[in-house]
Amino acid sequence: MAFAGKWETETQEGYDAFCKxxxxxxxxxxxxxxxxxxxxxxxxxxxxxxxxxxxxxxKVTNKFTIGKECDMETIGGKKFKATVSMDGGKLSVTFPNYHHTSEICGGKLVETSTAGSVVLKRTSKKL
Structure with missing residues (x-):
């Protein structure tokens, strides 16, 4: 249950390039x-x-069960089907244009989105 809670962004790297x-x-x-x-x-x-x-x-809310295909939505409103997996405590899912992982490192939520060579890394603290 390490992911449960409310988190707020502390830092993000690669934001502009990823959004563009x-x-x-x-x-x-x-x-x-x-x-x-x-x-x-x-x-x-x-x-x-x-x-x-x-x-x-x-607000975008995605509900999913590890290992089962589900309906998801991007911030842009694009709906797609995906299966979220968990390996070694890291959640992993492929969105239409990028791959996303989430993990808890040192009590922080670390999310990494990768599209080709462009990487967005967001670190959030627990509130």
Whole structure:
């Protein structure tokens, strides 16, 4: 249950390059650059509810069970099917344009999104 709780962004690396690669407009990138993204996670065994609250108060909630295909949604509203896996305590899922992992390192939530050679790494503290 290490992921459960409310998290707030402390640092992010590669934000601009990653957002540009995904086609996010410059004005939205600017608004989000220093925003403290809030991530709320509930976990019941292998069942998760993962909510992210963005600068415009937009919310995206994805509910999933480890190892089972589910319906998911991107911040842009694109719906897709994916299977979240867990290996060594690290959650892993492939979105339409990138691969995403989440893990707890030193009491922090570390999320890494990789699209080709572009990497966004976000570290969040527990609230």
């Amino acid at each position: 690669l995904l086609g996010i407009p410059d004005d939205i990138i600017e608004k989000g650059r220093d925003y403290k993204l809030i991530t709320e996670v509930t976990q019941d065994g292998n069942d998760f509810s993962w909510t992210q609250i963005y600068p415009t108060n937009a």
